Amino acid sequence: MHAHVPPLFSALRRNRTGAFLVIAQIAITLAVLCNSASIVARAVARIDRPSGLDTRDTFVMIVEGLSKRFNIAQAEATDLAYLRALPGVAAATVTNGRPLTNDGTVTQLRRTAAPSGSNPVRTSMLPVDEQGLSALGVPLVAGRNFRANEIVAYSPAGPSQRPAEIIVTQSLAHALFPHGQALGRTVYEGRKVALTIIGITRDFMGPQFGQPAYNAALTPQVPGKYGFYELLVRARPGRRDALLRAAKRHIAAAHPDAAVAFTQTLEQAQRLFNASSRNIAIFLSAVTALMLAVCCLGLFGVTAFNVSSRTRQIGVRRAIGARRRDIVAQFVAESALILGAGVVLGSLLALALGQWLSNHYGEPRLTLAPVIGGTATLWIVGQLAAWQPARRAARVAPSVATRTV
Amino acid sequence: MLGYHLRLAMKSLRRTPGLTVLMVSAIGLGISACIVTLTVYHAMSGNPIWWKNDVLYAVTMDSRQGAEPGRPPKSGHAPQQLSYRDATYLYGSDIPRYKAIMVSLFGALRGAPGQVGPALVNVRATSGGFFHMFDVPFEYGGPWSAAADRDPEPVIVLSHRENEKLFGGADSVGRSIAFNNRPFRIIGVLDRWEPQPRFYDMTVNAFGKSDDAYIPFGWDAELHLWPNGHMSCWGSSNPNTYAQLTGSDCVWVLMWVELPNAASRVRFQAFMDAYWAAQRKMGRFQRPRDNRLWRVSQWLKRHHVVTNNSRLLLRLAFAFLAVCLINTVGIELTQFLRTAPFTGFRRALGASRGQIFQQHLVETALIALAGSALGLALGWAELHAVHALYAGSGDAYGELAHFDPLGLLWALGLAALATIVAGLYPAWRIGRISPALFLKSQ
Numbered sequence: 001m002h003a004h005v006p007p008l009f010s011a012l013r014r015n016r017t018g019a020f021l022v023i024a025q026i027a028i029t030l031a032v033l034c035n036s037a038s039i040v041a042r043a044v045a046r047i048d049r050p051s052g053l054d055t056r057d058t059f060v061m062i063v064e065g066l067s068k069r070f071n072i073a074q075a076e077a078t079d080l081a082y083l084r085a086l087p088g089v090a091a092a093t094v095t096n097g098r099p100l101t102n103d104g105t106v107t108q109l110r111r112t113a114a115p116s117g118s119n120p121v122r123t124s125m126l127p128v129d130e131q132g133l134s135a136l137g138v139p140l141v142a143g144r145n146f147r148a149n150e151i152v153a154y155s156p157a158g159p160s161q162r163p164a165e166i167i168v169t170q171s172l173a174h175a176l177f178p179h180g181q182a183l184g185r186t187v188y189e190g191r192k193v194a195l196t197i198i199g200i201t202r203d204f205m206g207p208q209f210g211q212p213a214y215n216a217a218l219t220p221q222v223p224g225k226y227g228f229y230e231l232l233v234r235a236r237p238g239r240r241d242a243l244l245r246a247a248k249r250h251i252a253a254a255h256p257d258a259a260v261a262f263t264q265t266l267e268q269a270q271r272l273f274n275a276s277s278r279n280i281a282i283f284l285s286a287v288t289a290l291m292l293a294v295c296c297l298g299l300f301g302v303t304a305f306n307v308s309s310r311t312r313q314i315g316v317r318r319a320i321g322a323r324r325r326d327i328v329a330q331f332v333a334e335s336a337l338i339l340g341a342g343v344v345l346g347s348l349l350a351l352a353l354g355q356w357l358s359n360h361y362g363e364p365r366l367t368l369a370p371v372i373g374g375t376a377t378l379w380i381v382g383q384l385a386a387w388q389p390a391r392r393a394a395r396v397a398p399s400v401a402t403r404t405v
Numbered sequence: 406m407l408g409y410h411l412r413l414a415m416k417s418l419r420r421t422p423g424l425t426v427l428m429v430s431a432i433g434l435g436i437s438a439c440i441v442t443l444t445v446y447h448a449m450s451g452n453p454i455w456w457k458n459d460v461l462y463a464v465t466m467d468s469r470q471g472a473e474p475g476r477p478p479k480s481g482h483a484p485q486q487l488s489y490r491d492a493t494y495l496y497g498s499d500i501p502r503y504k505a506i507m508v509s510l511f512g513a514l515r516g517a518p519g520q521v522g523p524a525l526v527n528v529r530a531t532s533g534g535f536f537h538m539f540d541v542p543f544e545y546g547g548p549w550s551a552a553a554d555r556d557p558e559p560v561i562v563l564s565h566r567e568n569e570k571l572f573g574g575a576d577s578v579g580r581s582i583a584f585n586n587r588p589f590r591i592i593g594v595l596d597r598w599e600p601q602p603r604f605y606d607m608t609v610n611a612f613g614k615s616d617d618a619y620i621p622f623g624w625d626a627e628l629h630l631w632p633n634g635h636m637s638c639w640g641s642s643n644p645n646t647y648a649q650l651t652g653s654d655c656v657w658v659l660m661w662v663e664l665p666n667a668a669s670r671v672r673f674q675a676f677m678d679a680y681w682a683a684q685r686k687m688g689r690f691q692r693p694r695d696n697r698l699w700r701v702s703q704w705l706k707r708h709h710v711v712t713n714n715s716r717l718l719l720r721l722a723f724a725f726l727a728v729c730l731i732n733t734v735g736i737e738l739t740q741f742l743r744t745a746p747f748t749g750f751r752r753a754l755g756a757s758r759g760q761i762f763q764q765h766l767v768e769t770a771l772i773a774l775a776g777s778a779l780g781l782a783l784g785w786a787e788l789h790a791v792h793a794l795y796a797g798s799g800d801a802y803g804e805l806a807h808f809d810p811l812g813l814l815w816a817l818g819l820a821a822l823a824t825i826v827a828g829l830y831p832a833w834r835i836g837r838i839s840p841a842l843f844l845k846s847q
Contacts, residue, residue, distance in 0.1 A: 021735035227631035
């Protein structure tokens with residue numbers, strides 16, 4: 001190997017600028033490759049988080065009152081009675097928010113009534129009745145479900161009542177009571193509203209408002225004051241779409257003063273919820289792959305140039321005894337030198353870029369794993385790009401040395 | 406001379422078709438990536454009413470109850486909406502040239518000829534000033550008068566889209582239509598008007614379609630319709646009925662004013678501050694005074710309209726273009742070096758350095774031109790692909806990925822820059838070559 005070193009450096013000296021340009025390309029590409037790999041990995045991890053819900057069989061239907069005459073409490077009761085009588089319905093409840101969307105209510109809960117006593121924990125809150133848990137398809141891990149007599153009815157005339165119980169997710173329970181048992185404890189919404197935790201569910205994603213994704217809670221309450229309600233229906237497998245049509249027909253016939261403003265399956269909601277993560281992953285992967293390709297073409301070009309501009313030199317080396325292997329090794333080593341310089345520079349640039357991204361965009365710090373992975377990828381792909389012109393060089397016949405003089 | 410340069414350049418490029426295609430496609434890819442991200446970025450960061458940026462103001466007051474101890478409110482965190490009572494009070498001021506309070510409602514339109522079933526619509530209950538201050542274009546008719554605002558008259562303005570749907574695009578002014586089972590007279594039909602971002606109301610989404618119809622603000626209270634958009638309540642305000650809602654501290658009304666000059670701005674600010682002080686004496690507005698007038702540009706910034714993702718992608722696209730350009734410079738350089746013996750021959754025959762430089766510049770210009778053309782075509786195709794990919798996914802990219810003339814201009818600027826950057830160095834470098842070196846080796 002030692003013998004190959006002198007021609008190696010002399011070659012680089014001949015097309016110094018060309019080599020430097022390729023090194024710069026490799027460095028930039030590696031920096032982008034490492035950072036976008038880490039961003040894409042996080043986006044994919046976000047998409048892969050389980051929703052904890054039965055997204056396939058569940059849909060939401062928003063019913064909106066169109067006039068003062070619309071009796072919301074009565075309409076809610078009618079719709080639930082209709083839906084629950086249908087054989088395809090596994091469970092149905094009435095609420096005022098949609099999981100996996102930013103439609104709903106967000107609030108702050110504390111361990112103490114006095115604001116100074118504890119840190120507030122942000123959570124989404126869905127009012128549901130005793131079928132709420134089942135309609136979401138979420139199992140309890142501790143405690144119990146709401147009882148029918150605990151559900152606070154909606155009445156437009158009376159003073160606003162408040163429920164006294166709450167069911168929380170495991171994540172929310174842990175956020176509220178990091179060091180102890182949450183079941184049976186009381187949490188406060190503002191100074192006056194005290195809620196007793198009667199049940200803890202497996203984690204699920206409620207309405208999303210930028211709070212931790214699994215911070216969600218249910219209260220035993222029938223909504224109605226906002227002039228609309230949302231029917232949350234979980235169908236038996238395969239019955240969802242037929243049920244959705246039946247529910248629409250029922251509402252059009254039963255409520256002349258209301259209309260179905262919107263319907264959405266949880267599947268659709270989840271797709272939209274993941275859209276921006278999915279899109280950035282696609283975009284970053286595509287551009288990074290193209291960059292890698294362009295970078296390899298650059299390396300290919302420089303190696304090809306080195307080969308073609310030194311045909312005679314290769315011929316001379318072959319004539320004085322160098323084997324084909326040696327010629328291939330020479331050009332592969334040359335490209336390795338360029339790659340090596342680019343990779344070292346690129347790793348430093350990658351770390352700097354990662355630092356800059358974490359300062360300006362709040363991305364987590366770049367870890368070493370994507371840098372190592374990116375370097376290995378670039379190295380392998382780069383060597384493959386240099387392989388072809390190197391093989392061509394090996395095919396140069398020794399007689400070339402004499403022919404062109 | 407140029408013709409000669411061109412002929413030589415074509416000849417040289419044709420000699421190595423592989424490398425030529427490589428260079429052209431590298432530039433083209435880089436430019437197309439920039440076109441896509443620039444188009445989206447430009448649409449996102451654009452101020453859709455820039456010509457009135459100095460006179461239009463969104464009005465906010467920090468009406469939240471009770472300060473949280475040890476947590477001073479951060480700047481810019483005051484709610485973007487006003488409570489009903491604050492909004493209606495401030496709306497009473499005569500200082501602004503135009504003023505508008507607004508809330509988004511959901512409802513049904515019925516009774517258009519041949520209509521089957523109700524048309525479900527997003528309706529903006531607002532003031533007549535809305536159309537004047539935002540320069541909203543009308544296709545037929547016009548906005549309602551101030552009198553129609555005071556004692557709400559049953560008048561309605563339809564969007565272009567809704568008029569297409571209900572009346573097939575015909576002049577429907579003067580006709581009657583039922584909004585939530587109440588007859589309204591159509592007083593105007595808008596021309597196409599889809600400002601992106603929808604700067605005047607970004608409470609739910611910054612991008613999206615504009616409203617289907619508009620009615621005087623007073624109808625909201627008349628019809629007891631709860632707002633269909635965003636609403637925030639604090640502490641003890643927990644309204645149960647519409648009447649309780651209008652009396653509460655919950656915020657759900659947006660307000661805009663047009664203040665034509667600095668003097669009126671100062672006066673309106675003083676008017677707000679005086680109201681704030683009087684209300685504070687009565688026990689409201691317990692937080693530090695934060696009465697603000699936001700220019701449209703500040704308003705857009707406050708709502709973080711340009712997402713971090715799109716900034717990131719824009720930078721990535723430029724890094725990509727840089728790699729493509731470096732690649733092109735490198736390949737050009739190797740190609741020029743390959744033809745160096747020929748260049749040396751020309752120099753020996755009397756071609757000046759300047760002429761050699763020019764000749765190579767023409768060659769790179771040809772490549773850059775072809776690359777830009779390819780970039781434009783690719784960019785156009787990619788925008789369509791992005792649009793198809795993202796359409797309906799709720800991401801702003803789908804909404805915004807349309808090829809706009811300004812994006813084109815940007816792209817052409819980029820292409821020109823690419824030409825200069827990619828072409829100068831190799832052309833200069835090759836001109837410096839000493840002819841004797843190459844003549845020797847022949």
